[in-house]
Amino acid sequence: MKIFYLPDLGEGLSEAEIREWYVKEGDTVKVDQSLLSVETAKAIVDVPSPYEGRIEKLHGKAHDIIKTHAPLVEFFSHDKGAIVGNLEESTQPFQEGAVVIGAPVSSIATVKALPAVRALAKQINVDLNTVTPTGPKGQITAEDVKQHGLTGSVLLKQGETLHGTRRTMAVTMTQAHEQVAQMTLMDDVDLGQVASDTDITVLILKAMVAGIQAEPSMNAWFDGKTCQRQLLTEINIGVAMDTSEGLFVPVLKKVNECSVMQLREKINSLKETVRSRTIVPSDMQNATIIFSNFGTISGKYASPMVIPPMVSILGCGRIHEAAVVRSGKVIASRVLPLSVSADHRAVTGGEVARFLAAVKKFLESAA
Numbered sequence: 001m002k003i004f005y006l007p008d009l010g011e012g013l014s015e016a017e018i019r020e021w022y023v024k025e026g027d028t029v030k031v032d033q034s035l036l037s038v039e040t041a042k043a044i045v046d047v048p049s050p051y052e053g054r055i056e057k058l059h060g061k062a063h064d065i066i067k068t069h070a071p072l073v074e075f076f077s078h079d080k081g082a083i084v085g086n087l088e089e090s091t092q093p094f095q096e097g098a099v100v101i102g103a104p105v106s107s108i109a110t111v112k113a114l115p116a117v118r119a120l121a122k123q124i125n126v127d128l129n130t131v132t133p134t135g136p137k138g139q140i141t142a143e144d145v146k147q148h149g150l151t152g153s154v155l156l157k158q159g160e161t162l163h164g165t166r167r168t169m170a171v172t173m174t175q176a177h178e179q180v181a182q183m184t185l186m187d188d189v190d191l192g193q194v195a196s197d198t199d200i201t202v203l204i205l206k207a208m209v210a211g212i213q214a215e216p217s218m219n220a221w222f223d224g225k226t227c228q229r230q231l232l233t234e235i236n237i238g239v240a241m242d243t244s245e246g247l248f249v250p251v252l253k254k255v256n257e258c259s260v261m262q263l264r265e266k267i268n269s270l271k272e273t274v275r276s277r278t279i280v281p282s283d284m285q286n287a288t289i290i291f292s293n294f295g296t297i298s299g300k301y302a303s304p305m306v307i308p309p310m311v312s313i314l315g316c317g318r319i320h321e322a323a324v325v326r327s328g329k330v331i332a333s334r335v336l337p338l339s340v341s342a343d344h345r346a347v348t349g350g351e352v353a354r355f356l357a358a359v360k361k362f363l364e365s366a367a
Contacts, residue, residue: 002051004073006066009040013281016040017164018064019119028054035073037119038066039164043281044116051075063163113140116277119164120245121145142276146244165246176305179224181344184303185352189363190324192333198366200319200336201293202263207362208291208314209235209256214358215351219288221309222346229311229346238287238310239267241274242297248274249307251287295319300337311346314359315339336363 009016016038023035034046057074060066111128112135113121120142121128131148133140162170194203212219212235221230235256238249250270255263273279292304295318304315317337324333338359342352 001056002053002075003071004050004075005069006038006047006072008068009038009045009281013040013068015065015067017167018060018062018066019044019164020062020122021058023055023058025055025058039119040281043279043284044114044119044277047072049073049075063161111140112138114276114278117142117145120277123164123245165243165248169247172307173305176307179308180306182303182306182341183344183349183352184339184341185349185356186301186337186339187356187360188322189336189338189360190326190333191319191336191363192324192326192331193364194334194366196334199260199264201267202260203363203366204293204314204316204359205237205252205255205263205291206260207359207366208237208289210362211314211355211359212256212289215355217347217351218312218342218355220311220346221288222311222343223309224345227345232288234288236286236288238290238307239270240290240292240294241271243274245277248279248284249287249290250274250279250283251285253286289313292316295337302339304339304341306341306343308343311343312352312355313341315341 006016017040019037019039021036023029023033029035029049029052031050031052032048035049037044037046039045053075055073056076059071059073066072112133113128117140118128120126121131121140124145126145126148128140128145131140131144134144135141191200194200216231217229219232219235221232222228223230234254237252237255239252241248241250250273252258252263252266252270258266270279270283273283287310289310290304290307290313292302292313292315294302294304295316298318300317300320302315302317304313306313315338317339319334319336321332322335323330324335325331326333338356340352340356340359
């Protein structure tokens with residue numbers, strides 16, 4: 001008897017949530033055959049078998065949380081051993097045979113979909129066999145599933161337990177609320193001198209760099225248990241992205257070293273991997289400050305949540321036309337509301353104010 005323990009899926013992650021088993025007890029599997037899909041750090045990965053043999057026992061069912069290095073599968077195997085290497089995120093569609101109703105038994109339809117797409121289909125109760133694929137080589141995409149769900153009859157579940165991304169968000173926000181002594185400061189930016197075709201998102205990211213250069217204490221990690229603060233030289237900005245499955249915060253690395261074009265390319269790339277649920281764990285880690293552009297949806301001001309160990313977050317409201325005073329005259333101009341939250345255990349009110357002042361100055365002087 002051999003026991004397969006859940007390996008470290010990368011970056012020292014401590015647990016994973018079972019999304020779907022591809023096998024059952026009594027099945028015979030081969031080495032590298034996919035056993036199940038799990039979700040961790042907001043990415044879904046397939047876990048391959050390290051052994052060839054018969055499955056005697058599966059530890060856990062869908063939505064169970066399994067700790068890293070805890071028993072996952074028990075095998076009856078004659079293998080002398082196997083080495084489990086690094087697990088790569090699944091980017092190949094899993095093909096699942098399905099009998100077409102009304103067709104001869106020999107007529108089999110093949111469903112091609114990534115593990116993340118199949119997980120989404122199960123979540124919103126969509127049968128993949130009824131979805132029309134639009135992806136390459138007949139692959140079903142997440143958008144195909146969502147569109148089918150909108151046109152189908154999908155009932156919302158009452159009293160539903162949160163899983164996956166929404167569970168991660170709930171746990172993270174609970175910890176933030178319990179641990180952080182949060183303060184929020186707000187101000188308005190006159191964008192009248194900024195060309196209307198300017199990439200505002202990239203401009204704000206550049207302004208955050210200017211704010212951190214003026215007040216380095218805003219780019220830090222704080223350990224509340226030891227009361228230690230670590231000022232960071234790399235500026236890695238986590239960009240909050242809203243999706244139907246919950247909040248994702250992919251990280252733009254070394255923003256202070258990126259050009260405007262490089263930042264736009266990185267943003268577009270991260271958006272695509274979030275949309276397709278193919279983002280890798282390393283792209284969700286080591287943020288030093290967060291940017292939330294909630295104004296693209298609605299709202300002017302907020303008190304965005306600081307996520308430890310970070311000490312700050314910048315939120316941007318909806319750009320709108322308002323009356324401003326310029327050179328002693330009241331004129332109409334585009335105005336950008338800003339809201340900065342910080343952990344008052346590690347950052348003073350003066351430091352927050354100086355950061356916000358530097359961000360505002362950078363934006364208002366951009367032309």
